Every structure is written in C-alpha cells, then in structure tokens.
Amino acid sequence: MEEGRMSIGALSEDVLNKLSKMLDNSACGWRQLANAVSEQPKFRCSERELTRCSLQVLSIEGSPGRALLAWLADRSCSLDFLLHCLRKMDHKEAVQYLTTTVAELIxxxxxxxxxxxxxxxxxxxxxxxxxxxxxxxxxxxxxxxxxxxxxxxxxxxxxxxxxxxxxxxxxxxxxxxxxxxxxxxxxxxxxxxxxxxxxFPGSVSGLLITHQPQSQAVSEGDTLLLECNAEANPPAQYEWYHNMVPMKQHKTRSLKIPCVTTAHRGQFRCKVFNLYHEAWTDTAKVTIGPSSITEASWVEVDRGRDSQEVHRSTYGPGVNPLQQMANPPPSDKNFHATDKVALLIGNMNYRYHTQLSAPIADVHELTNLLRQMDFKVVSLLDLNWQEMHSAVTEFLLLLDKGVYGLLYFAGHGYENYGNSFMVPIDAPFSYTSEHCLCVQNILTRMQEKKTGLNVFLLDMCRKRNPHDDIIVQPGLIKVTANIVFGYATCVDAEAYEVKREEVSNGIFISFLKRRVCEDEKVTVMLDRVAEDMGRCAITRGRQALELRSNLSERRSLTDAIQTSDCCSESYSARNLQWAVAHVLPQSLCLQFECGVKVQLGFAAEFSNVMVIYTRILEKPKEIVSCCAQLTDFPEDVDIDLKKTNQETLLEAGSLLLIKENLPSPEVPSLYTRIRSLQRLKTELTFTTCLHYTYSNMDEEVQERQTVTVGKPLVSKLNLHEPRVPRACSGSSSFSLDSFTVTEGSSFASAGSTSSAWSYYAQTARESSSPDSPTTSRSANIPEETDSPELFDAPKSLFASKSLPHSQVNDTNYKFSDMYNFHSY
Incomplete structure (x- = not known):
C-alpha cells in the first residue's frame, strides 16, 4: 500500500457493512454513488454490474451498497476518492462516518x-x-x-x-x-x-540482545507470538529458526504464526546479526496440544496503554468448575441446517503429473450419498487453476447463516507449514502455493457467511512440497466451534487409490461410503471410518485418516433442513443459484426431409460432464437402415472422438451412468460423452448427421441438421472467466480474499439467459414453499430432461446405484506407484 493512500479494501467488514446500510436507499444511495465514481473511467459500472448489485436484494442479508463497495475495492478505489464522491453527492452521514473511521486507521x-x-x-x-x-x-x-x-x-x-x-x-x-x-x-x-x-557486558562481540523469546504452550488454532530485540550499530537484523531449520519468511524481531498446528511444535531460536557481529537468542520451547479448563476464572486483558486486567469468574461462587463440567446441563440434540451445500472436485488428468484413476468414482459415489441427505451438490472433474478458483467463488455464494457447507477434493495435494493446498490439473511441474488453492483461505471465507457447519474432506497427499518456501498467511480463522477437517492421510504421508475391476476407488472413500450416512456427530462418524481403516491389513502402516475438529455440538450430515420465515428468501435464492448450474437442455425431436424423426436426449454424469443420446423414433418403410450421429462439436469442450456415437455407455467412456436411468428405447441408442463443460464459452452447437439407406439403393444417403442447445449444466456459470481479485493478504500472491461475498456471477449468468431468470426464480420460490408438492430431496436432484417441465417427475441425473458396498477384501487391493497420489 502506498504511503498516504489507502484502498477501500483496507476497511473492516463492520465498517463496510455500516457504510452499505447508509447507501441502501433510493434517494441518496448506491446508484447515485455509482454515477459519482464514473467520473473516472475505470470506476464506470456497466449495466450488467449494476444489475448484479441490485440482485443482492434476493438474499435476506444481501446489500446492493455492499456489492458496489466490494466492486470498487476490487478496482483499488482509494478512500480519498470515495470521500470525494460522497461529498459530491452530499451524503453527509456517510462522509462524517467515513472521515471518523479513516482517522483511526493509522x-x-x-x-x-x-x-x-x-x-x-x-x-x-x-x-x-x-x-x-x-x-x-x-x-x-x-x-x-x-x-x-x-x-x-x-x-x-x-x-x-x-x-x-x-x-x-x-x-x-x-x-x-x-x-x-x-x-x-x-x-x-x-x-x-x-x-x-x-x-554491552556479557554480550558477544558487542551485540546486545535485550529481549529473549519465551517458551510457550498453545493449542491448535491459536496464534503463536515470539519476540526478541537487540541493540547494535549498524542496526540488527533477525532470522528465526524452527528446530534449527531457517524460517526464511520470518526476518523481523517478532515471529507471528496464526492458527498453529502440531507441525509448529519444537524449539525456536533467533539469529541476530549485522555487518560485523552475530548472536543467538535463548531457545524457546513451544508445545502444542488441546486446550483444557482447569481454573475457576479467566482473565480478559485489554492491551491498551492505560488498561487494567479484568477478572471475570465463569462460575458462580463456591462452585467447583470441574464439578460443573462433570454435570453439564442437558443439550439440545435436535440441530438442523438452514440448507446443505457441497462442492466436490476430482482432478485426474494432470498435464505434468501422474494421472489418477479414482477421483471419478469417488466424486460420483459421494455425490449420490450426499444427495440422499438433501445436500445441494456441485460435482466437477478436472479443473484448472482458474476454474477451481471460480468454482469456489460460486460455492461460497451458496452459503449463508446456518448453512452446512462441505468441500471434498480428490487429487494431488500437499501441506506446508500447516496449510493444505489443492493442485489444479494445469499446475507446472515445480508448482508452489501460487499455482494452487489454499484450503485454510477457503475456510476463512466460509466463516464470513456464518455457516452452521464447515466440513473439509481432503483425499490427497500431505507431503511437504520442496519447491515451495512461501509461508501463506490465511485470513484470521474465527473460533466458531463448527469446523471439521477429515484428512485421508496423516501429515507428511501419501494417500492411495485401489484398482478394482474397471473402476478405481480411493482408500478413503472405500471406507467413508459405509459410514457417511450414519446419523451420528460428524466427528464420531469419521472416527469410525478411521477405526475401519486401522483394522484393514492392507492400509495399516500406509495410510491412516486424521481428524481435526473443534466441533462442540452434535451436528450430523443427516440433520434436517429447517427454513425459518426470515431465511425463506435466502433459501429461494440458493435454490435458484444451484438450479442454474444443473439445468439440462430439453429433449429434442428433429424431423428430417426423408421422413425420419430423431430424438436427442440429455443426461448428466457430473455437473460438468453430459451424455447425449440419439435414437430413431420414426422412419419410412422404404428406409432399411438409418442412424443419427453427432459431430462438429466446439473446440472448448473435451470429447474423445474415438468414443463418440457408441452403442453402449461403457464404450462411450461412461463407467458410472446406469443405463436404466435413461429411457429404454425399443431400438438401440447411440451415446456421446461431453466433458469439461465449464470451458464452454458460447452456446453448445453441434451437427446431427443422419445416415440412411433405401431398400432399392446401395449407396448411403446423409442429411445434416445443426442443433443449438444453449449452455447446459455448469457452463452457465462461466467458470473459465476470472473473478475480479481483491487485495490479497499474506505472503501468497493468490488468496481467496479475492472471492467476495457479493460477487454474483451465477445470478448474472441466469439473468442473461433469455427469459430463464423469471422462470428459475418462480421455480425456486415454489420449491422452497412449505406447501409445494416438491420435497426438498427431489428439489436437490437434477433430472434427465425428457419432458419440457423443468422440475416435474424428477429422475436422477446421477446413477442411483452406488458402487458395491461389500466388505473390503484385502486381496482385491493392488498398490502401485501408478495409482499413488504423489504431491510432487
């Protein structure tokens, strides 16, 4: 940040929220501010951007003013220019409030x-x-x-x-x-x-250390602060060491590590030096473990210059705290969610790294199981860096107060300094954190939404990445007592997948799928998964589940969804937003000049993978043979030409769609599988080529029709487009601070798709109404669209049959370096 110049992004969330309330009015509000800032071309809002702001009213906590401020912050609008514009529109209340607030930001x-x-x-x-x-x-x-x-x-x-x-x-x-x-x-x-x-009596070569770092005992998730100070000329420089390994990113007198983990335990020392001298501080021993309450009172200390310690007893007089803990008041176990949303990402086809096999089956199985528990699931395969960032942005938009949020990732990954990183398919060979997504950054964004439960299931490697020396500083993680991390393997260990018949499974999902639907506290369920893995001889010593949690309530993935009146609009908006990413093209009937009638049907294997089938409905008697084949697909999507127009789903490359989930025609169908729909930049257009032969002719005749089916499934969200970044925090060049709560890309996409907006909005409202005949479960399951009605008589897009849940037979598992989730 330049001296004397501060961006709107430097304001706290509370300040921005109060300021946005002052701007959420029609007389002197956000629209007038948008007009005022347009005197500088880079702050000129388009109609689409203004529409995004106005659509925030669909959410119960949405704020158009907050959306505009976030948009200005993304473009590094300075506070002095904002004040200039507020004075220009004569908004005295906002000017006074912002002037007072800015003065406190030195x-x-x-x-x-x-x-x-x-x-x-x-x-x-x-x-x-x-x-x-x-x-x-x-x-x-x-x-x-x-x-x-x-x-x-x-x-x-x-x-x-x-x-x-x-x-x-x-x-x-x-x-x-x-x-x-x-x-x-x-x-x-x-x-x-x-x-x-x-x-400098007692010093080394005239260099005096005046303050030594102190040994500490902290709990996981706390902030570790070690300090030292020295007097020297030329001025002293500092370099911190952890277990005698240099911490290259820490070169000031204060060592601050937010959200410590067990990886930070050990000995810390600081080397103090200048051009002529060098000295070492005493060793500070840091122990890390669970917190415990053994005292009858706690001390709240305001660290201001003139403050005093304030002692507050947490228990009544004469009450032993341990006795009170032994007889806690009865707790309400009937917890519920205001909604349940899951993002599942499986990366397999890496460009520069080992190809994986299991994520396709793992994402598919977990999708089916979560849908059974009424989760709104977005399942995506093979995402690059930009697509993963955009997908997480859209996932955050689906979260709100009391919502259960679950993120599952299967693919390559690593862990550095207690932070976990998910590797996109386009990561270079020597990738670092700037090429990946930091899970802890996603958590801080989830917490901003005041979610009821945050669950991370990371089916990836946790080895140290030797190419990455950057210490990412995630945003401040709040003490919310609702966070659960389920790691498929331990720190500095690898995760494996197993080969079974045509389909590979990851070890984690092989055990998780038997337990995930149990009506138990999430941590209890994952503990049982860990015990199951520990009893299996083939996994013992190779892979063990690690659970990290601060969940204080008995919350389960099976908890029911209860929407109060105050949250109904927010619930409707989420239904709409989720539905936009899961709408398939309607079934089409093509009439050819020769008299042949061809049906095109559409089914989804994942949120970004679609299968198109063609079948002949009618043909004249004089035509002895005919088939309809699809060709001329856009270059954006991923299609294996050798597997197009196949007679079976298996030949088309679909291992998971069950044929019984599709219509059963009297005559055979031809199947074509389209992947990477998230990269589709325009409407999906292809050619239907009809090949037929008359009874009195030997030569084959062809007729062609061009078909346009709009933007199916997740392609509507334009995940290939970069979201406007905000100022990053920490050392990493890329942070999920760029994903703002007010970004409304999917709403904008919906609004730009002909008349779909009003139809989807009406559908969302009807599905959320307590009198609606559509249950919450059926509303969460997109369907193969053979009929023009979008949500009538839903049939699952995804296979209703999971892979076998039989007992794991150790002899069926084959471990191989080919199927190893290497992190580098």
Missing part, C-alpha cells in the same frame, strides 16, 4: 531501531506509517520535540553524532486530532570503536 509499518555509533558518524532513525492522506510525523527525544529539518519527516537524521544526541527517541504519527506512537528506541554515543564491549 498503522506503523516500519518501527525505528535502537543504535549505537561513534562521534561524528551519521545515525538515521526511520518510522513509516500507512493511513489516510495527510499523515504528519513528529520526533521526540524524551519529552522534548526535535525541531530541526528532519524532525518532521519519516527519517530523523542525527549527523554529526555528538554526546547530546544520546537518549531515548520516539516518533508520533498524526492525522488531525488522532495520533499513534512508535516504539521507544535508544541511541548510544560511543567514544571509540574499542569501547563498545564495555557498553
């Missing part, structure tokens, strides 16, 4: 450091701050303000150094009546270079 970005120097030398003390425009600097020695030329600049220059300059210094950064102080530093005057050792 932050010291560079602290001055203590120094020692000899007579006649040059000493520079530096203090820099970020904040609103017009920051002023004031330097003080003790209580005396320094009035020379550099006393009001970020850099205070003491030259030539004399005994009068020795003392304690501090810098005050001002903005109007608000100010913030830097840390105190000490400038020591040294008469000669040889006398420095006398000033």
């Amino acid at each position: 932050q010291i970005t560079v602290q001055p450091q203590s120094q020692q120097a000899t007579a006649g030398s040059r000493v520079v003390l530096t203090c820099r701050a970020s904040g609103p425009p017009g920051l002023c600097y004031q330097w003080f020695r003790g209580k005396e303000e320094i009035l020379d030329a550099t006393g009001s600049t970020p850099e205070l220059v003491l030259c030539p150094l004399a005994p009068i300059h020795q003392g304690h210094y501090i810098c005050r950064v001002n903005h109007g009546e608000n100010c913030i102080f830097s840390q105190w530093v000490h400038v020591r005057f040294v008469h000669s270079a040889g006398s420095s050792s006398s000033l």
